[in-house]
Amino acid sequence: MQSKYKIRLLRANLFAAALVLALWTHTAQPMAALVLWLSVGWLFVTALLLDFSHRRSKGPPWQLITGVLLLGLIAAAPERHSLLIWAWPAMFMLPQKRWVVVFNALAALMSWLLIIPLFSLPEGLLLLTALITLSILSSAKACQLIDMNGSIRSRLRLIPGLNLWPSGQLLRDLNREQTRSEREAIYAELLIIQVKRHQLWAAAQKLCNLTYNFENVYRLNSQTLATLMLSHNSQEAAHRRKLLCAGLPEKQLSYHLPLIDLELSGLTVETLANFPPHPREDSND
Incomplete structure (x- = not known):
C-alpha cells in the first residue's frame, strides 16, 4: 500500500528539498543560514519519521x-529573499485549518511590510x-480539494487493507x-460498540481482525464503532x-x-450512535 500512496516518493522529495536548502546555506547570511538549517533539519526529520498511517498527526x-x-x-534578509x-500564494493552495490560514495571511502581510521599503509606493x-x-484564487482551489477529498474519503476504507468504513457506508449497507x-434466511444484527476516544483506532483494528472477511466494520463517530x-x-x-x-478493551459499552x-x-448515523448503551454483556445473552 505504501507504493500506492506514494510514501516513498514523498520521502524522496523531502530529502531532495533538504539537500537544496543545505546547498543554499553556503551563500546565505548568518541569520538566513540559521533559518535554512532549521528548515533542512525539519525536512530531514519529517522524511525519516514519515510513515503511511490513518492517524492524524x-x-x-x-x-x-x-x-x-x-x-x-524573508525577515533574515529581505533584500536577498524578496x-x-x-x-x-502557493501556501494557500494547501488544505489547512482556518486558524492556520489566518496565521499565514498575517505572516504574508508581515513579509510584505518587510520588503516594501525596497519598492516605491505604487x-x-x-x-x-x-x-x-493570487492568494484568493489559491484558497478557492484549496476549498475544491477539501470538498473533493472529503467525497473520495467517504467512499474509501479508513484503514487500507482492513474492512473499516466511514459511517455513510453503513446506511447504504443496512438496506x-x-x-x-x-x-436467504440468515440472522443478521447490528452490533454497536462505544469505547474511549483514544482507544478507537486500536479497537477498530481488533474488531476488523475478529470479524469475518465478508463483514464490515464502521466508524460512526470518534467513540463509536x-x-x-x-x-x-x-x-x-x-x-x-x-x-x-472479550477481544476489545475492557472499558466499553x-x-x-x-x-x-x-x-x-x-x-x-447520529440516531444509531446515540442509542442508550447497555453493559457489555446483555441480560438476554
Missing part, C-alpha cells in the same frame, strides 16, 4: 511550520494587490443486508458477540439490534 500543522520558516527567511514573497501597492488576488437476510454480523441464528450471534467484546427489527426509513 498530533503535532503542529506542517503548514504552520512552513509559514514560520518562510517568514523567518522573491520568496511569491511563495505565499510598486508596493501593485505587489500587494497581486498577492491578495442491502436487510434484504439479503430476509431472502459498528459491525454487521451474519450468523445462522440468534444463539450463534450471541456467542460471537461475547467473543468479539455495547448493544445489538437485530437487522430485521430496524426501521431504515429516516434512520441516521
Whole structure:
C-alpha cells in the first residue's frame, strides 16, 4: 500500500528539498543560514519519521511550520529573499485549518511590510494587490480539494487493507443486508460498540481482525464503532458477540439490534450512535 500512496516518493522529495536548502546555506547570511538549517533539519526529520498511517498527526500543522520558516527567511534578509514573497500564494493552495490560514495571511502581510521599503509606493501597492488576488484564487482551489477529498474519503476504507468504513457506508449497507437476510434466511444484527476516544483506532483494528472477511466494520463517530454480523441464528450471534467484546478493551459499552427489527426509513448515523448503551454483556445473552 505504501507504493500506492506514494510514501516513498514523498520521502524522496523531502530529502531532495533538504539537500537544496543545505546547498543554499553556503551563500546565505548568518541569520538566513540559521533559518535554512532549521528548515533542512525539519525536512530531514519529517522524511525519516514519515510513515503511511490513518492517524492524524498530533503535532503542529506542517503548514504552520512552513509559514514560520518562510517568514523567518524573508525577515533574515529581505533584500536577498524578496522573491520568496511569491511563495505565499502557493501556501494557500494547501488544505489547512482556518486558524492556520489566518496565521499565514498575517505572516504574508508581515513579509510584505518587510520588503516594501525596497519598492516605491505604487510598486508596493501593485505587489500587494497581486498577492491578495493570487492568494484568493489559491484558497478557492484549496476549498475544491477539501470538498473533493472529503467525497473520495467517504467512499474509501479508513484503514487500507482492513474492512473499516466511514459511517455513510453503513446506511447504504443496512438496506442491502436487510434484504439479503430476509431472502436467504440468515440472522443478521447490528452490533454497536462505544469505547474511549483514544482507544478507537486500536479497537477498530481488533474488531476488523475478529470479524469475518465478508463483514464490515464502521466508524460512526470518534467513540463509536459498528459491525454487521451474519450468523445462522440468534444463539450463534450471541456467542460471537461475547467473543468479539472479550477481544476489545475492557472499558466499553455495547448493544445489538437485530437487522430485521430496524426501521431504515429516516434512520441516521447520529440516531444509531446515540442509542442508550447497555453493559457489555446483555441480560438476554
